[in-house]
Amino acid sequence: MSGQRKAVALISGGLDSLLAARVIQDQGIHVEGINFFTGFCVEGHTHAIRKRDQKKEKRNNALWVAEQLGMKLHIEDIVDEYKQVLTNPKHGYGANLNPCLDCKVFMVRKAHEWIERKGFDFIITGEVIGQRPMSQRKETMPIVADESGASDLLLRPLCAKNLPETLPEREGWVDRQQLFDFSGRSRKPQMALAASLGIEDYAQPAGGCCFLTDEQYAVKLKDLWQARGSRDYEMDDIMLLKVGRHLRPSKAYKVIIAREEGESNFLQGYRKGFPHIKTVSHGGPLALIDGEVTDQDVQLIGRLVARYSQGRNADEVLLAYTDLAGETRELRVDPMKPHEIPKDWLI
Amino acid sequence: MKRHRIDCRRLLCPMPVIKVQNAIEDLPAGTLVEAICTDPGALNDIPAWSRINGHRLVETRTDDGEYIVVVEVVSE
Numbered sequence: 001m002s003g004q005r006k007a008v009a010l011i012s013g014g015l016d017s018l019l020a021a022r023v024i025q026d027q028g029i030h031v032e033g034i035n036f037f038t039g040f041c042v043e044g045h046t047h048a049i050r051k052r053d054q055k056k057e058k059r060n061n062a063l064w065v066a067e068q069l070g071m072k073l074h075i076e077d078i079v080d081e082y083k084q085v086l087t088n089p090k091h092g093y094g095a096n097l098n099p100c101l102d103c104k105v106f107m108v109r110k111a112h113e114w115i116e117r118k119g120f121d122f123i124i125t126g127e128v129i130g131q132r133p134m135s136q137r138k139e140t141m142p143i144v145a146d147e148s149g150a151s152d153l154l155l156r157p158l159c160a161k162n163l164p165e166t167l168p169e170r171e172g173w174v175d176r177q178q179l180f181d182f183s184g185r186s187r188k189p190q191m192a193l194a195a196s197l198g199i200e201d202y203a204q205p206a207g208g209c210c211f212l213t214d215e216q217y218a219v220k221l222k223d224l225w226q227a228r229g230s231r232d233y234e235m236d237d238i239m240l241l242k243v244g245r246h247l248r249p250s251k252a253y254k255v256i257i258a259r260e261e262g263e264s265n266f267l268q269g270y271r272k273g274f275p276h277i278k279t280v281s282h283g284g285p286l287a288l289i290d291g292e293v294t295d296q297d298v299q300l301i302g303r304l305v306a307r308y309s310q311g312r313n314a315d316e317v318l319l320a321y322t323d324l325a326g327e328t329r330e331l332r333v334d335p336m337k338p339h340e341i342p343k344d345w346l347i
Numbered sequence: 348m349k350r351h352r353i354d355c356r357r358l359l360c361p362m363p364v365i366k367v368q369n370a371i372e373d374l375p376a377g378t379l380v381e382a383i384c385t386d387p388g389a390l391n392d393i394p395a396w397s398r399i400n401g402h403r404l405v406e407t408r409t410d411d412g413e414y415i416v417v418v419e420v421v422s423e
Contacts, residue, residue: 075396
């Protein structure tokens, strides 16, 4: 094989993958980026939904990194395939529902399939030994390479000198001497390298870019699985877990109450799939009901929704309840008082 | 010029970008791809994806709460 060698870089949008791709570009390799969308990526979603966040910059960091590096970026939808990774992780979960090691193996495997399909030569990641407690440790580096099938086609430029030589190094496509030996949790070596390359603007993710590392989100997802009696989910489920207050007054149903106008607007898009309640006599949130409810339940949910409306101190609040068939009827309720809402209802 | 419409309403980024990307893979050069979105992030993300991957941004506009992005497919 002759001509310019080609590599695909896993691009998360953070600094490490940016640097890994850049240092390989600087060795004359043609690099393109690949970014995986699991459905749990934090990237801009809540900003897009919540009205008070609408003015925040909605930059997709992976796209931004690719543009800074002048390389193509391929975004892969792996939502369906990722269910198996999340619901049955061989290496278990981290502190919450984050299957980080299985996730990394899966993404590198997808990248390996991609390079075989596209005729690329090797794979780059921004992994650094010791950077992450679950997936980026000395012991896990060979696990990712072996279980993904990528083997020695997987090059980690930021810590390559701490690892056995890979094929791109042995073949001389890449000069090992120009790679790095970063290790540990410190970000200083990466920041120094960025400065030396003239890179000043980069994303600073605090605690990762995945909702599965978020404790509150993980609690809501566990509740969903428990209520359904199976560890399954659809895209709409995982989107709705990012929005609103979730309260479960009964095993049979939960209520999702918008916290502000942007969330109400977002939930509007889901009205046809759920029974829902809207405040009529006062300003108030839209609430979706996920599960099966009796007339008595609807009355209780009405009182709960009224509690979060502008009529919370009124004697009576008028609401509209619409069932799954689209039939709407009036509800007149006295809003719940704060002490009437058990703490364990809040998921 | 052929126009290919993609309904990205209710989808949050990056799904609109992915839908545009996957559609373009099968379309001939010169086709106009029109994405109709409700996530305002699409106004940044689809143009950025187009610039990176060598396609031509034709138009972005807001129409009654929807965000429309038109991209012309350019061959490599």
